[in-house]
Amino acid sequence: MDKISAACAMEWSIQLDKALRSSNPALAVETILQTGPRLERWGQEPEATKALCSIFGLVPGEDRLFANAILLRLADAFRFGDKKIRLSVVRIFLTSIRCNRSKKLRKQKRRTFLNSSVYNHEELLRRVKVVFDTGDVESRAMALVLFGCWADFAKDSAEIRYLVLSSMVSSNILEVKASLFAASRFCELTDDFASVVLEMMVNMMASPETLPAVRLGGASVFTRMVCSYSVSKRAYKTGIKLVLDSSEENFIIAMLVSLSKLVSKSTSLISEQVDVLLPYLSQENSWQMRETALKCLHLLFVKEGCCSPVNMHVIKAVFSILHELELPSVMHCGALQILHKIFLLTLPNLPSFEKLEFDHLLAILENAAQSPIMSKCLAALRILTDISSKLWARKNSESFAVYSSPLPLRVISLVMAQLRSLVKQLPDPCQTSSRIFHEIKSLLKLILQLVGEHPDLGATVLGEIGSFIKYFGTPNENVLASKHIASSEVLDFEGDMYQAFRSKLLSHIHRFVATCLQILNEAGAITTNVFGKVQLLVKHLHHGRIFDCYTRTIYSLLLHSRLFGILIEHPFKQELATLEHACKMLSERDNWHSYKAGIYATNQGAWITATFIFAELMSRVQSESCYCWFKSLVQFSHSEAKLWLSPLAKQGSFLEGSVGTNELLAFLKDNFGELGQDAAGNDDVPNYRDVLVGAYKNVCSSIETLERVIISRKAFCFQRWFFSLRAKLLGAVGEILEVLDTSKQETFSIIIEVQNSALTNIKCLEKFTQFSCRLNRLAKEFNLINSSFIGMDCESLKIIARLALSCSLLAFSAGFPHFFPNLPAYKYLRTCVREHSQQSNLSSMLLQDLLSRLLHIDHEVSMDLCKLLDNGGCPTKCSHLQSGNYILKSGHEVKDILDIIRYAVSTVMHLQIETNRIQNEAIISHVTKNGVELLLEISRKWLQIPFQMPKQFFNTSTDSRNQSQITVSSGLHLSLNLCLQLRNASPELSLGLTKLYCVLYSRVSFQKQSHRERNNEEMESQCQPWESEEIVEMNEKLFQYVTECAKKTTSYGKRFRDDDMNDDQMVYEFVCFEPNAKGQGFSSCVLDVSHFPVGCYRVEWYSCCIDNEGSYWSVLPLNSRPVFTVQESLFV
Secondary structure, three states: OOOOHHHHHHHHHHHHHHHHHOOOHHHHHHHHHHHHHHHHHHHHOOOOOHHHHHHHOOOOOHHHHHHHHHHHHHHHHHHHOOHHHHHHHHHHHHHHHHHHHHOHHHHHHHHHHHHHHOOOHHHHHHHHHHHHHHOOHHHHHHHHHHHHHOHHHHOOOHHHHHHHHHHOOOOOHHHHHHHHHHHHHHHOOOHHHHHHHHHHHHHHHHOOOOOHHHHHHHHHHHHHOOOOHHHHHHHHHHHHHHHHHOOOHHHHHHHHHHHHHHHOOOHHHHHHHHHHHHHHHOOOOOHHHHHHHHHHHHHHHHHOOOOOOOOHHHHHHHHHHHHOOOOOHHHHHHHHHHHHHHHHHHHHHOOOOOHHHHHHHHHHHHHHHOOOOHHHHHHHHHHHHHHHHHHHHHOOHHHHOOOOOOHHHHHHHHHHHHHHHHHHOOOOOOOOOHHHHHHHHHHHHHHHHHHHHOHHHHHHHHHHHHHHHHHHHOOOHHHHHHHOOOHHHOOOOOOHHHHHHHHHHHHHHHHHHHHHHHHHHHOOOOOHHHHHHHHHHHHHHHHOOOOOHHHHHHHHHHHHOOOOHHHOOOHHHHHHHHHHHHHHHHHOOOHHHHHHHHHHHHHHOOHHHHHHHHHHHHOOOOOHHHHHHHHHHHHHHHHHHHHHHHHHHOOHHHHHHOOOHHHHHHHHHHHOHHHHHHHHOOOOOOOHHHHHHHHHHHHHHHHHHHHOOOOOOOOOHHHHHHHHHHHHHHHHHHHHHHHOOHHHHHHHHHHHOOOOOHHHHHHHHHHHHHHHHHHHHHHHHHHHHHHOOOOOOHHHHHHHHHHHHHHHHHHHHHOHHHHOOOOOOHHHHHHHHHOOOOOOOHHHHHHHHHHHHHOOOOHHHHHHHHHHOOOOOOOOOOOOOEEOOOOOOOOHHHHHHHHHHHHHHHHHHHHHHHHOOOOHHHHHHHHHHHHHHHHHHHHHHHHOOOOOOOHHHHOOOOOOOOOOOEEEEOOOOEEEEEEEEOOOOOHHHHHOEEEEEEEEEEEHHHEEOOHHHOOHHHHHOOOOHHHOOOHHHHHHHHHHHHHHHHOOOOOOOOEEEEEOOOOOEEEEEEEEEOOOOOOEEEEEEEEOOOOOOOEEEEOEEEEEEEEOOOEEEEEOOOOOOOEEEEEOOOOO
């Protein structure tokens, strides 16, 4: 557990004291500068509560005592130290001021810390005032700066106020500047002081004796007149009058900047300030004045994002800057950025453009988009892209058809032209090319924006990218002939010195193509034409002689995407091509790129390629941990490859007509015999059940292999959990198929048609009920793993969400008996449900679960599911709190699952209608027979859905924990002081959390051996939270509690004591934490264990967090469960 700042305060205070007493002044300065960030971090943390003090062994109030000591020591160092020490003290408080301005949300926390940490503010001020009274000019100036830094409490001292005001009229310019800084800080906090300063500023500025440097320094004070609207308005009017009355250019420039900053915080004055700035853009003014006016407009519209009414005069004035080509490109870029912001925020409300005006606007923007200066080009292209996205949809095409092609196509053409121009700028291999790649990504991002708004352009964009790859990969006369490109434009990338540049560029384009396909998929725009363009793109890349094998492999894997589905006519031919590239890559000993290609193959579901790559790499590694890692990947990939091949192996006609089948099998036999034999198969093709059993064993073996890794067993949390869920899913479907084994269907059919076979049918339906409960729970576990890893990539979230949807589908199908209330055994089946689930109404639970996943995907099926609900209504929503789980969207990836769901729901609805016409005696046989056929068909269809590995699987981390002994006397409650700390979390994530919640619970049945009898290995074996039988139920309880807290419902308690069906008493309590910047939260709780017998018991716990967007995320507990001991009471 990391120490908080309050626990370190004594150590910091002692270190500072030793350094200040040292004879080495450099050490004193260094320690003072170290103290600044420490105080800054301390200011971000909540105040030390009683529970927090207990955890760290602090006396309540001790932290304030040492904070007071540190601040007073700094004041003493300023009082008695030399110039360097004084300067270092001033520097740390000035740094704090800058952080306050950059992080406005935490400003109040820091002020509270500074106010509450010092018992006597007058002592700080008194010690600094001594320096002001007795020091030289520099010391007086530094003292004034400190008064400004401490304005939160210094403003309340009449003596300090007087010192600041009197110093403003000092004859020393350094002292005046320091007093102006202090005065500006005071003006932010108090109205009366701001009014006095404003009057003094008017007199100072009007006086001819005032030095120019003082006038410039005084201009900055106007920026801080923000304590109230009345003061701000008066300061602005006064400032405008000073500008109009002055002829000094430098002063006018300084005032325009200050007044612009002032009005950016008071939107009612923005339009007036814009009118003031526009005349200074005219050509009559100097270049410096025009640049300042443009920067002020940029501040108002771009940096501060102010949105005020804008008329055509503003747009025309800014456009006039673009006409003057002799102006610096910085001004052109600033003008374009201003126009971009105006168009985004206010263009829909502007008067309609005349066609000639709009033609002129687009012509200027097109010229800017072709500029060799990339910043100017990008700014123009962004405007054109947003016009294409927003205005194009608002206006009719005639008023925008300025070019021979529609504007979006024209923008794509301009972007591609700039992309070619960038690539032509061959980077020096000895220098970094990060700038070029940043610009390339910016250009590609604009195209993605256009594709998102116009999905019909997808094929065109992919065609352009294909042409670019051909242009990039074949720098010879063929390109010149086919593309009509001048010889001066031909690229020369064949040298090995540019290999890194080539690979990185193509990697960016590969990610662009994959993202583009995802956008088209979500828009339902994946067509044969799109697939053809991707095929042609990959073909161009394969024909390019300068591309390496890794690049060829990952581009070839694009064609394995589930997005294309049945569009791939010859999957074996494609698999063979990918394997050939992978084989060449491995032969070149390019192990790292081979590993990356293997990862991408698992993401795409190319399991044969993944198995081949990982098996080769496994034979090359030397460390035991790496060998176990690759072996687990080989075992898992091999099982998934067999699952992929088994449905195809049963389609003999498909295999015979599939191009590349024989070549693929021969390649596998020559290079990887075992998988080759599996792929080739025998005359007796194994049935689905055997394949699933084999896959289940392989996944279990993968888990065992990972367990043998020598490093901490807390590593590979996601991997082992994911393997475990996959094994549970395969095992459940395998058991279903064992009941529905095709080799036993004939016998089974005879059995269920026997006249007196009611008992047999009931037992069969009971088994299906058990399967349904297991699969429903498994779907919730997939939800849980999705919400337990914050920051997981979007693709991984999609894959796991699809797995959860498929589990929900299988649970719905296996629970078919519960959709027929007229079944004679219906009440008995509902009783069976209670043994496997907390709810007795399984049909409602299954429908609610499936419906909640389909609401955003298929409205028609959702309505059918609503009809199947007992009450005929829509699913209840537990809260407005948003779970961190990914919400699936319609697309090709879920099309296969949706087709099966439609089939399952329609079959159940049809069967319900049929059973209403059948006599009671025959209902159970009819439902059982048809339900078995439905479940068998759905299981077969489900097996044909390709499986993909989430990218999150390849993110690994380790961690460790310590455990201490906890004891409580018999008959008493257990009081715990808790610290919940996030591990492996980025600082951005920790700062984005608003609340942490935890549920702790224990049962009498959790009794264990004593602490002394348990060894470390046994402790470690308990650290897999996904193995708990209660993980789903307790997380649902936690989610319900957090929901009630979000609703501010006070009737929902936080401490509970329940008895389950086996009289196993359970106690649990919910706890809330306020996280600090490190992701730490502190709290306390009491568990009612007064009824627990003497012995040792473990405490289970699960936690969650709420981020600043209101999303709910589960937090995986990685440490050992706490263990407490109930001892005999010492008192009678």
